[in-house]
Amino acid sequence: MSQPRRRPAVIRRRARSEPHSGRSVVPEATVARLPLYLRVLTTLAEGGVHTVSSDTLAAAAGVTPAKVRKDLSHLGSYGTRGVGYEVDVLLDCIAAKLGLTEDRSVVLVGVGNLGHALAGYGGFHARGFRIVALVDADPDRVGERVGAVIVRPVDELERVIAECTVTIGVICTPAAAAQQVCDRLVAAGVTSILNFAPTVLSVPEGVDVRKVDLAVELQILSFHEARKRPSAPREGSPGGPTLAGPGVAVGPDGASPHSAWPDRARQAPPGLPSVGPAADGRSAGEVPAGEVPAGEVPGRGGETSLAVGADGASTDELTPRTDRVRTETDEVVRVTRQAGQTRPAQAVRQVGPVRESRAGQPAPHRAHVGEPSPPTRGTPPGADALLAGDRRRGLAGGFAQGLAGGGVS
């Protein structure tokens, strides 16, 4: 079954040119941030903005300007001093690097609660991913229509993959069935798997697996909640965790690796893994000993501050950086003031206090209506307004809506 290719207008237009031809290795952490830049750039391009500074791009993506410049240098894109990056060119580069100049066909296995929500989410198509087939083992589900796709029996998995030239499989089955489903996907030619089942999959070399676990994300948030509001250990819970200090939970053996960071020392013990992906998209292994662990920001008094990402749903965008919160707030304040609105603070959801800049200095500016905001250096006219608007829309979280209601946003 061959479907006509449909790309988002902006990316489709970009596909004509191919400015990036390099085959250099791009670090995984950079790859993880490229989709963030792509989303920002797409918004800018759709709004008719031609250039963007690294400062503006960084603020919108939730990373530092230095990180933006470094990331983009891996693509051979250096921008122009005083001008910034050409939005069109950069969009081309990133789309090409991510392989988004062609549509990717996806098969989803396990059309239960989660599978339904994912299959019904329209945002994947807009980003170049078509769920071309839905497969389930339950005869009662077979024949059901979800969006434009009809659920097929799992017996047809191999045939579906061959028919639709599927290269990406999404597993939404119970954990017990996931490995077997994975094996079948791989045997049928699928080389990339997105696994939602709470189990570790074993795959041969050449097959990539990404795991999504929202419960893990909640647990990480819980970790920070516990640090913000340390509570006394529950009495009478033998074997349960005890508190060795403010927010530092250790197991009965005193050696829980994920929670053994001293609250104020702000240093990851050498050799211990991070509890989650680093704020800048690096994997745990990339955070050198001595650097602030994922989910933490340096600050006085052991404070931790978290900013929910622009779409409220992405792991990579859960960026615990005080300066990002402040920057976004400032931009939203400025834009909403221009628009004559009076309640800009609603546009930023912030978990935890924001008291300091990353350098540990008192914050020069807090967002209050009527307060002047600092100018953003090198920002082309319209870019900030566009991005602030995007962030406001993003807070509604199309993906989250899809998950909650199974609807298409």
Ligand SMILES: NC(=O)c1ccc[n+]([C@@H]2O[C@H](COP(=O)([O-])OP(=O)(O)OC[C@H]3O[C@@H](n4cnc5c(N)ncnc54)[C@H](O)[C@@H]3O)[C@@H](O)[C@H]2O)c1
């Ligand atoms: N990663 C996350 O953040 C996250 C969030 C929610 C649920 N989950 C996981 O996603 C999975 C699905 O959760 P759910 O609530 O949708 O469950 P569900 O029971 O509603 O749906 C599971 C579906 O898989 C089908 N299935 C079972 N075995 C199969 C097989 N061998 N081949 C094909 N289909 C098969 C079932 O018929 C059912 O339709 C579970 O493993 C759950 O733990 C993960």
